[in-house]
Amino acid sequence: MDNPSFSEFLSRHVSGPVQKLAIDAGFTCPNRDGRAGRGGCSYCNNHSYSPKYCNSRLSVTEQIQQGKDFFSHKTKSDTRYLAYFQSYSNTYAPLGCLRQLYEEALSASDVVGLVIATRPDCVDMDVLDYLAALNKQVFVHLEIGVESTYDDVLKRINRGHDFACTQQAIRAIAERGLTVGAHLILGLPTVTPERDVDQADQLNELPIDVLKLHQLQILRGTVMAKDFILHQADYSLMTAESYAQLVARFLKRLKPSVALERYVSESPDELLIAPRWGLKPQVVEMLVNKYLKEIC
Numbered sequence: 319m320d321n322p323s324f325s326e327f328l329s330r331h332v333s334g335p336v337q338k339l340a341i342d343a344g345f346t347c348p349n350r351d352g353r354a355g356r357g358g359c360s361y362c363n364n365h366s367y368s369p370k371y372c373n374s375r376l377s378v379t380e381q382i383q384q385g386k387d388f389f390s391h392k393t394k395s396d397t398r399y400l401a402y403f404q405s406y407s408n409t410y411a412p413l414g415c416l417r418q419l420y421e422e423a424l425s426a427s428d429v430v431g432l433v434i435a436t437r438p439d440c441v442d443m444d445v446l447d448y449l450a451a452l453n454k455q456v457f458v459h460l461e462i463g464v465e466s467t468y469d470d471v472l473k474r475i476n477r478g479h480d481f482a483c484t485q486q487a488i489r490a491i492a493e494r495g496l497t498v499g500a501h502l503i504l505g506l507p508t509v510t511p512e513r514d515v516d517q518a519d520q521l522n523e524l525p526i527d528v529l530k531l532h533q534l535q536i537l538r539g540t541v542m543a544k545d546f547i548l549h550q551a552d553y554s555l556m557t558a559e560s561y562a563q564l565v566a567r568f569l570k571r572l573k574p575s576v577a578l579e580r581y582v583s584e585s586p587d588e589l590l591i592a593p594r595w596g597l598k599p600q601v602v603e604m605l606v607n608k609y610l611k612e613i614c
């Protein structure tokens with residue numbers, strides 16, 4: 319596999335050691351507030367991925383300082399930071415409000431860029447034009463929740479948008495010279511391993527720079543936790559070995575220019591219903607690399 323790592327990708331844009339600092343700026347999502355639906359994505363529990371130092375009651379500046387303190391044991395004196403607007407949909411607000419939040423982050427010392435996670439249906443052209451202008455001075459990377467390339471699956475998980483919307487958003491971002499990350503979940507209900515692997519062909523058609531892959535996790539407090547009990551036949555939860563084999567097959571099909579940020583996610587034990595592998599992400603990554611060597 320020749321795909322670059324995320325650090326290799328970042329080193330093309332920012333010199334020296336870099337640390338991402340997650341921020342919860344108090345956004346919501348259009349499939350939560352009623353614009354595109356209610357209840358949010360059926361698998362989503364934001365507590366599963368928000369670091370402890372993120373707190374939407376604190377200002378952006380305060381959260382950046384908390385993040386720096388949190389990582390102080392492993393950062394170096396020349397480490398610089400990317401403000402990672404992570405929780406919920408981080409372009410889902412009027413441009414004036416977004417500008418204020420992003421520019422507050424960029425005014426913190428040693429913050430040299432932005433990573434902005436959002437949904438395809440929250441990619442407004444005026445916001446993209448603003449971010450493209452900002453990208454001439456600092457690094458700006460957008461992370462788009464693709465989750466699935468199948469419309470039937472997007473509907474089943476209550477995303478509130480279709481894949482055509484994803485395609486348009488990713489193309490609009492790339493046309494403006496901004497880099498694009500995609501986030502995809504493997505093992506969603508009704509998706510066979512073959513259909514999962516076929517999604518690599520769809521992503522290969524898009525101007526994606528970075529990919530994050532996750533295994534489906536059933537989390538407490540989600541709509542999916544109830545659906546999992548009611549419709550168990552639709553869920554084929556993988557073992558760590560079968561997931562690693564699937565990822566290896568997927569990566570073999572993926573175009574080599576896409577940098578890989580992550581193959582696996584780890585949710586807090588108290589929130590995770592299934593699958594409970596009891597393995598660190600690094601172990602799953604080793605399995606993926608083992609299977610990749612076998613099939614390459």
Ligand code: SF4
Pocket residue numbers: 346347349350357358359362363364405406407437463
């Ligand atoms: S768009 Fe993201 S944050 Fe919003 S409900 Fe879906 S997964 Fe959760």
